[in-house]
Amino acid sequence: MNILYIMIPVSLMLGFGFLAGFIWSVQSGQLDDTETPACRILEDKDK
């Protein structure tokens, strides 16, 4: 079970790494509008 000494910190670091990433994405405004960007990609601009 010694592996847990490494795995637990790693899992925590991973988890909080993702949390940090999420906080960054919120603060940079990426989640302010969750509806429109999905529509934007639907049409091919070059046609």
Place this chain on the structure above:
Amino acid sequence: MYDSQTTRHPDFTFLDQPEFKLKFATGADLASMRFYIGGMHCAKCVHRLEDLSVSVPGLLSLRIELGKDVAYVEIDPERACFSQVAEQIARLGYQPIPLEHVTTHEEAQKNEGRKELIRLAVAAACAGNIMTFSFATYFGAEEWALAFRWLSFLLYVPVVSYVAVPFYRGALQSLRQRQISIDLPMAVASLAGFLFSTFELAAGRTDVYFDSLSGFLFLILSARWIQRRMQRAYLRPQELHETLQLQRVRKIGPQSWEWTPVDTLEVGDRILVYANETLPADAQLLSSKAYFSLAWLSGEAKAKTFLKGAVIPAGARLLAGEAQLTTERPLEETGFGKILDEVRKFSLSQNRVVLRADRWAQWLLALVFAIGLVFLAVYWHISPQQAVQRSLALIILACPCAMAFGAPLALAVSLRRAQKAGLIIRNANVFEKANAVQTIFFDKTGTLTDTDLKYSGNPFIVPQVYQKIVLSLENESLHPIAFAFRQCFSQNTLPPIDNFQETPGIGVSGYVYGKYYELKKNTAASEEISCTLFEDQVALIKFTFEAQAKSDCSATLKNLRSKGYRTVLLSGDESGAVARLARELDFKEDDIISGASPAEKAMVVAKTPHSMMVGDGINDSLAMIQADVGLAVSGGMETALKTADVYLAEDGIHGVEALLSTSREAFSLLRQNLYISAIYNVLVGTLALMGYVNPFVAAILMPISSGFILFSTWLRGRS
């Protein structure tokens, strides 16, 4: 109220004038503006609109936010102006309404939303990790148990010191107001649970509640977040509170007219009004003749003719052509201004949402606290440690949080459904009231019928000669009847007319091919709108006109009646005109009220319990306020939004049915959530007091009720 004769787009040039720019535009050089855009619903709309930034030179960017129906426009002031952009948007078939900038409020809301989301993410991360550790412990990781408990403690520190802060704030606030709020038990649970568990942990015991508390706080937070997010996106029409049309007026200067804010209009200023526009002040007519509708005053749709020199009251709507006037009295001193004021005050005072479920939750809360205290006092003699532990478990576990958020959540979900059904709801109280509605009052003109007149006979059996004569006689006229004639008769060549005369209020006359023709309006009060063609004083043919019922009226009314609602036709028009429509739509004899002024309408509605008023304009606004539920049909958006609780974004009246069924759904959902939480509370409260609740039971039970309510609400909201 919309006149199909004028397809001209509204004039947006006012947007380029400095005084309006200051009002609407933002940014350093006033280069950004927000528009509310009605009628957007799909990806196609987003593309068509956003592509404008390619095709319109000087338009730097145009970004749509679909959830809010808002377009953010940024221009290069050197190369483009806002009016061009607005016109382009209008040309694509949308109705852009510039939004006044409320920067501080808007920004604050955005920041608030982001903060809440981050808080939620932290709660999720901490709760998730704590859960992992404690489940590992419960399922036999014995040698690691102590380390896991300490890790849980560390992970709970951000929860108690950061995630739960809104609960502390809410609890303090409610205590200051001497009220019990749902935040109180949450704050108590979070803090007391933390202290108790830390104490147990330090003493080497295993009764720690970090897992259940963090999971529970996360669930409550997410329920609140969902609810707030839905309300923020869907209650937005509140921001459109000012009627745009009454903000500006064309003031005639030395050379030409220019847009002027209404509040700077002075007595004696000359103004210009176009068809379909509302007069923003009492004013004296300078043009030789004009047709105005005084619908807000009298509630009847008929046009009234005014001659030069007449004083026309504010709120009158010009029906056709254009008119020049001199201001006599500013808006706020006019009768119309006073109604608007009254309406505005009323809608401001009405916005607080008080829910019965909220009050129940408060009572239950008081009860739980009381039981907890009594138990503590009684059990203290038997075992102080057990007494504290069990009463704490009771308060934490049996607090009616599920009840408190189950209700608003059900409403938020229903708001979303309503939005999808084409209803714009200003006030979440509506569901509760709409659920009790028994009698539905319908206004006639503009609500059940279209506002345009139609010839009610068959145009093909009218001899060609007469058609030509009528069209020549009416050729110049701007009277609504003239428009109706032009719509149903079409002749290529019109005979010349001599000695033409138009006598306002009576009709037109003139000589055609040497004969004297008159087209006279029939003035008998009980009559429908009609006129008769005379040839040398001999009556030839009578034309009657009617306003066509909207296509979905008959079906909707039938459905409503079969569901047991009483439907009443409440009109300002005369009985003759009302009777025909009432027959067509099957209204009962007792349920037809005609010739009612706005005040009388309001009185009738106020006297009826559980009433709903469906109307379209300012003339119904008093009645809409008096009714338990005021519902405005499509068309009169600007005035209607102020007075009505609900506004139908789609044409027709089928939205009435949608509102009633959504309300019923909302209440069955509400009831379901209340039952679940009531059963849960009683059950868990008993278990807690009997001492059966250990950390493992708590970890399972606490998220169950909240999670179940969240899940079932989501499930029903989707269907």
